[in-house]
Amino acid sequence: xxxxxxxxxxxxxxxxxxxxxxxxxxxxxxxxxxxxxxxxxxxxxxxxxxxxxxxxxxxxxxxxxxxxxxxxxxxxxxxxxxxxxxxxxxxxxxxxxxxxxxxxxxxxxxxxxxxxxxxxxxxxxxxxxxxxxxxxxxxxxxxxxxxxxxxxxxxxxxxxxxxxxxxxxxxxxxxxxxxxxxxxxxxxxxxxxxxxxxxxxxxxxxxxxxxxxxxxxxxxxxxxxxxxxxxxxxxxxxxxxxxxxxxxx
Numbered sequence: 001x002x003x004x005x006x007x008x009x010x011x012x013x014x015x016x017x018x019x020x021x022x023x024x025x026x027x028x029x030x031x032x033x034x035x036x037x038x039x040x041x042x043x044x045x046x047x048x049x050x051x052x053x054x055x056x057x058x059x060x061x062x063x064x065x066x067x068x069x070x071x072x073x074x075x076x077x078x079x080x081x082x083x084x085x086x087x088x089x090x091x092x093x094x095x096x097x098x099x100x101x102x103x104x105x106x107x108x109x110x111x112x113x114x115x116x117x118x119x120x121x122x123x124x125x126x127x128x129x130x131x132x133x134x135x136x137x138x139x140x141x142x143x144x145x146x147x148x149x150x151x152x153x154x155x156x157x158x159x160x161x162x163x164x165x166x167x168x169x170x171x172x173x174x175x176x177x178x179x180x181x182x183x184x185x186x187x188x189x190x191x192x193x194x195x196x197x198x199x200x201x202x203x204x205x206x207x208x209x210x211x212x213x214x215x216x217x218x219x220x221x222x223x224x225x226x227x228x229x230x231x232x233x234x235x236x237x238x239x240x241x242x243x244x245x246x247x248x249x
Contacts, residue, residue, distance in 0.1 A: 001125030003113035004223065005246045008032065009041040009168035009215055011136065011209075011239040014049070014088060015064050018205060018238045023056035028236045029068050030183075032093075035243060036155030038123070040073065040093035041168035041215075043136040045129030047079055054122045067070070068143035078117035078134070087207065090117040090134040090169065097122050099129055105148045106135075116151060128163055131155070135169040144171070148178050152185040159186040164219035172238065188216040191225040191244040200227040202240040213242050220246035 015025035020220070032040060044233040046052065052059045060067040073075050080089035080103075089103070101119035108114070117134040135151065137144045155165060167188065171178050178200055182188040189201035192200040192214070199211035217224070226246040233240055 003248055005039060005123075005220075005248075006035070006037040006243065007039050007041070007166060007168065007215055007246060008037040008241055008243045009213055010241040011043040011170040011213065011237060012045060012064070012241065014044050015052075015059075017235055019043045023052070023058045024065060024236050025060060026058060026097055029070070029138055031232055031236060031241075032068060033072060037243065038095045039132060039166070040068075041093040041132070041134040042093070043134065043170045044088055044092040046088045046206060047077055049088075050085040053125075054083075065093070069093045069163070073149040074098055074115065076101040076119050078115045080105075080115040081113040081178045089115055090118050090136055092117060092132055093132050094119070094132070095122050096124065097218060103226055104154065106119065108138050108140065108146055112138055112143070114138060114147065116154065118154065126164075131158055131163055131165045133165070133167040135167065135171070137170070137172050141175070141177075144173060145177065146157065148181050152181060155186055159218060162219065165217070167216040168214065170212055171214050172212055173214070174212065176211060178214070179216075182216050186218060188218045189222065191215045192221045192227075192242070193221040195225045200225070200242055202227055202237065203240060205234045205238050205240050208240055211228060213239055213240055217242050217244070217246055219249060221249050223247050
């Protein structure tokens with residue numbers, strides 16, 4: 001029976017380097033494979049971009065989540081922002097099989113398209129399936145508050161049944177309001193707070209000052225957590241990747 005999971009979350013900035021100068025999706029795939037996680041939570045994933053295909057010779061023909069997954073992980077994608085030349089959203093890559101997944105629109109207003117990608121994963125040997133939620137929340141505080149309430153409302157019944165839950169993504173929560181709400185309503189723990197007593201700084205990647213990217217867990221002991229600073233990660237996005245090793249309790 002699998003007792004430990006390795007988790008990674010990253011806003012991939014549509015596969016572009018910090019200042020949008022280079023397509024770095026190939027390097028990003030190599031970086032993720034080096035970390036060898038069981039589950040990957042990705043934000044700003046380009047499902048389709050016809051302009052990228054013309055601008056960057058290195059742009060893969062398949063959607064970015066499928067390219068990153070390759071034959072190593074299974075994948076699901078939630079389309080959020082749609083425009084004339086394509087669309088982007090959140091994605092989850094999993095070493096284990098998906099039982100189901102659903103993308104819920106939690107946009108607070110029409111100028112920001114945000115989604116909650118909720119997947120159910122069957123981990124071999126576990127009696128209960130794992131619920132994984134990937135989010136990218138609003139830039140506006142009132143919008144984030146409403147979105148965190150929406151997340152809590154969706155998961156409260158699952159938490160009451162003591163099911164294992166992971167919520168990860170770009171919370172845009174520089175005032176760190178989400179942790180107290182998710183702890184109170186869902187009994188969740190943020191991995192950096194659990195290990196170090198403070199949230200990890202992840203943005204901007206070259207000189208991280210803001211604590212935007214998080215992994216919240218329920219039903220796990222946090223064995224290890226890390227922000228992946230320096231090369232190559234500081235060149236692969238405008239955010240840094242956060243990873244955690246979790247032990248089922």
